[in-house]
Amino acid sequence: MAKTKKRADGLIERCRVIDGKTRHFYGRTAKEVQAKLDAALIEASTRRDRGDPFCEVAEAFWRTKEPCIKYGSRRGYRHKVELAKGWFEGQGMREITSTDINRELMHMAAQGYAYKSIAGQKSVLSLIWQYWCAEMNGDTNPCTLLKLPQGLPQKKRRAPTEQEIADVKAHPEGFGLCPAIMMYAGLRLGEVMALQKKDLADGAIRVCKAVVWHNNYPELEDPKTDSAYRTVPILKPLQDALGSRLDDLADDDFIFGGKKPMTKSRYQNAWLQYSIGIGHAHDSGKRYKTGKKSKDGAPLYKAIMEPDFTAHQLRHEFASVLVECQISPQVAKELMGHADILTTQRWYVEAKASAVDEATRILNAHFTA
Template structure:
């Protein structure tokens, strides 16, 4: 056993190797130092049996992971890490079993969470255990053989109605150019906000960047995947909507914003105003105080209006149109900027009412012959 030595500051020091790591212990007396060594040995034995505390591993994982996550995804990741800490914060890594995790996911399902939310929570849990195995010499991952609960609801994005689509097509003036880019080119909102005049040339849209709002402020960022970088043809309806609109605009200017892209609030206000102008907004049921009072002293409130549909639903419409026009899956994948055509089919593309009517007529003719 190494001998104790007295330091210049009067403290007694002793070194011990515990679980393969050399550690230094200090105290005013040899008895105090030995007590610290004994406590560390017990703690190491417990840690070896139960694994490092889950909460410590989760914090270490997040410290390393956070800088690698895009701003727009960071909040969602952080929330899932915090949920995991609430579930298993009092356990060691080896104490948590597949059954424990499945029980928590089943509770999420019982509370009405959809497939994507539960799958995302499972994914983050698995990443925490992967980090433990790779960085802290862990030796198991209870998520490996875990299956998600059966029958989870999978919410699809609603396509705009035929009436909504007609209204958008009829109103491409002013801010209507923004929804036209989704309707006729299938661009994401961030991609539209990042468009500069120079990105429209030779009859094509060069999709090469996106705007991500950091709180309210626009920041230009790279696209999420290599497949998102693409060239999309400017179809005739979009050509008509663009006619003369960009004349006199500098090549570096953003189509929506000018020298800088729209802030988040500027976009939201413009979108709501557009939807109101075309008769596609509704009373949300929410109210806020105006800061004024009526003549009889009552507080006055203002109605909060909401758009009937979002810009992203028009990207959905573009995908549905690709399917209806029998564009091949590979070409559709390229136009939408997806890494996998299954993403397009699963979350966007669905049969339109007119296509169902057409199929009905064809089938009736077949069976009636």
């Protein structure tokens, strides 16, 4: 029941609880106030039928989610939220069906997006509906009935070639210690950049932090997940690569960077120069102006080189070696710092596929001898 009173300023005020919230309506006449109240009741009824506006829910979800996401992941998450808002702007949460979502995901597939991108988009949509149900009294999540489009392309990182692996092993000197750690310990790049002398002790590496570059500048953060906190043995080849190289460092010094971790640009340049030095860099096809001119006055350009392989490919090589050496998936999960054993098991599936290829080669050799 709406309560009516006349205010000191001459306006009529009526209060009414609508959907659990007290609303105040003002006007110079009772008719004007009633019109505003009636409009609010119609709007509330429509909102109940349609559900809360998708864009409002998505923004509320993002305000809650953003502080919980690692810096390096925020941009990707935000992009997915904004993309979804563009799809469903003006629609209520109950109006959007699994068919509507599937149509948008199919459109992404038609544009050439890979499986990982589309699966990530679906995941964020599901999180938005979960937030609506948990925090805003929603009652449905169409994403639970949704299957991803079939036949989506899946991009896989190229494994390092045998020659690349051999050259990494042969050149641990200088900055080559960084790829050596990736090769023999399987750390993530941010974990390697965060290593301090005190983290290497008693024949093991203690992984307890990671560098995240905020634009170009390094910040130390906790590892990605609880599983990423781990202790990894320093294998004999890495012991040999370390030698006495850490003797002149203070316990708090970073192995790569000194008193502070490397900036992103410094790391990228160091990795490129290392790759060029061992003969594993290529012309990217891009050019930049040198600021100089030829004899005829034309601007001179220089080729931009790119490394043939990344640090993360060497982490994957370590995972492959674990499989080849028949290390159990449970132990491999601990060494790699995977949060989910399914991530680890994917390596074992890929290893089985390569084993079939090797078996084919051996059998062909046998039957054609």
